[in-house]
Amino acid sequence: MIEIIKKNKLLTAVSLAYVFLFMAMPDKAYLSVKNSMYYIIEMLEIMPVIFILTSIIEAWVPKEVIINGFGEKAGIKGIIFSFLLGSFSAGPIYAAFPICKMLLKKGASIANVVIILSAWAVIKVPMLANEAKFLGPNFMGLRWILTVMSILIISYLMTVFVKKEDIPIGEEKSLSKATGIDIKEQYCIGCGLCEKLMPQHFKVIDKKAKWKESTLNDTQINELKAIIDKCPVKAIDFR
Amino acid sequence: MDIFTASLWGITGAAFIAALVKDKQKTFNSIKMARGMMKNMIGEIVGILFLIGLILTFIPPEVIKNILGESNLFISTVISALVGSITLIPAFVAFPLVGSFVDAGASIVPAVAFLTTLTMVGIVTFPLEKQEFGLKFAAIRNALSFVFALIIALTMGVIM
Numbered sequence: 396m397i398e399i400i401k402k403n404k405l406l407t408a409v410s411l412a413y414v415f416l417f418m419a420m421p422d423k424a425y426l427s428v429k430n431s432m433y434y435i436i437e438m439l440e441i442m443p444v445i446f447i448l449t450s451i452i453e454a455w456v457p458k459e460v461i462i463n464g465f466g467e468k469a470g471i472k473g474i475i476f477s478f479l480l481g482s483f484s485a486g487p488i489y490a491a492f493p494i495c496k497m498l499l500k501k502g503a504s505i506a507n508v509v510i511i512l513s514a515w516a517v518i519k520v521p522m523l524a525n526e527a528k529f530l531g532p533n534f535m536g537l538r539w540i541l542t543v544m545s546i547l548i549i550s551y552l553m554t555v556f557v558k559k560e561d562i563p564i565g566e567e568k569s570l571s572k573a574t575g576i577d578i579k580e581q582y583c584i585g586c587g588l589c590e591k592l593m594p595q596h597f598k599v600i601d602k603k604a605k606w607k608e609s610t611l612n613d614t615q616i617n618e619l620k621a622i623i624d625k626c627p628v629k630a631i632d633f634r
Numbered sequence: 635m636d637i638f639t640a641s642l643w644g645i646t647g648a649a650f651i652a653a654l655v656k657d658k659q660k661t662f663n664s665i666k667m668a669r670g671m672m673k674n675m676i677g678e679i680v681g682i683l684f685l686i687g688l689i690l691t692f693i694p695p696e697v698i699k700n701i702l703g704e705s706n707l708f709i710s711t712v713i714s715a716l717v718g719s720i721t722l723i724p725a726f727v728a729f730p731l732v733g734s735f736v737d738a739g740a741s742i743v744p745a746v747a748f749l750t751t752l753t754m755v756g757i758v759t760f761p762l763e764k765q766e767f768g769l770k771f772a773a774i775r776n777a778l779s780f781v782f783a784l785i786i787a788l789t790m791g792v793i794m
């Protein structure tokens with residue numbers, strides 16, 4: 396029970412306000428519900444669309460292909476790839492950090508990484524549908540155009556101010572020296588993929604993957620390399 | 635249901651059927667994943683929707699118009715952008731909230747500023763960003779995003 400309240404602080408507070416209101420000023424409470432009703436109906440109309448769009452994008456946009464082909468892409472093509480990758484990804488901006496870090500290591504430019512991060516944050520296809528619903532298609536369209544232009548300018552300015560040397564890129568460790576696995580808990584979404592693929596090494600506890608200590612031989616290191624690539628949020632790395 | 639929503643349903647429905655035909659298992663798997671994401675948000679969504687009712691009932695439109703209206707546009711826009719930078723709610727629930735303010739008479743300029751900084755600028759996630767990309771990258775990216783959020787907002791105000 397306490398867990399549920401903790402997880403839904405806002406909902407709890409609003410519910411309490413309503414309970415109090417229904418006792419103290421029932422007419423105001425009814426009015427509030429009535430005022431909410433319009434937005435609830437609108438939300439119900441758009442939610443299934445967003446839900447299904449998110450699922451379809453997740454399943455059918457070949458993100459792995461985009462990510463893997465990144466190193467060589469430069470110029471206009473790289474910019475377009477960056478926008479696509481950001482726009483078709485799900486999750487909050489910090490979920491993009493490990494993926495962008497990996498792309499930097501693979502040779503992506505700072506400008507493109509900034510584009511991915513920004514597009515990831517503001518331009519999401521299902522969210523555009525939601526925005527158009529509540530604020531109008533014109534509003535959404537104009538904001539989209541202005542945002543894309545701004546992101547391009549920001550990415551250019553960033554390359555002026557920040558050089559690659561300013562970014563702490565962990566030394567590419569030689570794999571034979573790998574002694575174990577590090578899982579960045581703040582990124583792990585507990586999808587369970589790593590456990591499914593290598594139950595002898597990973598276990599998901601409380602929605603976070605844990606590494607089962609063990610010594611590694613060369614075959615295992617190679618197998619682990621595949622999993623590191625597969626983790627959807629790139630939360631796993633060698634230690 | 636307006637035309638816009640109806641056509642969205644049409645497009646999504648068609649894409650969904652195509653996805654099902656192509657690979658049923660894969661599609662169902664991704665639905666499962668999306669359902670997990672939704673479950674995490676549903677409490678916040680319901681909370682915000684009912685909060686909108688409270689706001690509209692207890693804050694009269696004149697007050698909203700006064701504070702977020704055309705009169706002191708620049709200050710209200712900067713403050714909205716600041717609020718957007720420090721809050722971390724999913725954009726998903728921000729749209730109906732902002733929509734209700736605009737319906738009540740708020741100007742779109744602070745609304746745009748809030749929506750843009752909400753997603754692009756992250757004070758809460760700043761330590762994480764700094765750790766991954768270094769102080770310089772994180773600081774300059776967030777600062778630039780903040781400035782451009784204001785520019786986007788003011789431009790929208792001029793055009794619309």
Ligand code: SF4
Nearest residue numbers: 583584586587589626
């Ligand atoms: S694959 Fe990645 S995100 Fe999924 S449980 Fe394992 S570490 Fe976490």
